[in-house]
Amino acid sequence: MIEEQQNNPLHGLKLKTMITELVDFYGWDVLDAALRLDCFYHNPSIESCHKFLKKTEWASEKVENFYLYKFKRMPKASAYQYELKPRERGFADGVLPKEPLPLTVELVEEMRATAAANYAAKKKRGRVQDYKRSKR
Known part of the structure; x- marks a missing residue:
């Protein structure tokens, strides 16, 4: 029996792809201002950000939350869902991502x-x- 995957824009999305999409849309300056992570400030590159975020779970979750709620503009998570890691959260069927929040x-x-x-x-x-x- 195949387990049905929850409705989550992060499902199957590689970290490097997520970083690339965010940088292409917002740029390094906005990501630095919004997330306050050194990987977006000191000599930023896709590779260095990817390396840092792969090793740093709390920072990776911060970027994933930003991706979900600012870039994909998914509805605010319930208290129960917010206790889960971003990749484990589910959204109601039929809830689709919106256009990114311009920042x-x-x-x-x-x-x-x-x-x-x-x-x-x-x-x-x-x-x-x-x-x-x-x-x-």
Whole structure:
């Protein structure tokens, strides 16, 4: 019996292909601003990024999340799905990727500033726990 594969744009996608698609669409500067990984900043190349991401699971997952939610614009994962690695997540049948989110370095910086302000406001209202407190 053949197990049916979940609906996930990462299924069967090689890491090098993913990096190439992202670089072709966004460029090194936007990827550096959005992901803050040295492999996109210091002498970036497809080969060096591929080598780094193959060895560094957390960084690879960060790039895969970016690919899913910014490049393919898949719907936000549920809390349960978000606990899974990006390649293990599934999406409802019929949910198809959308056009990539157009990003610039300036837009990424604006988004990061807005997120930081929202976080600070929630923390001030007591709706966000400190990291140390939540780990207990």
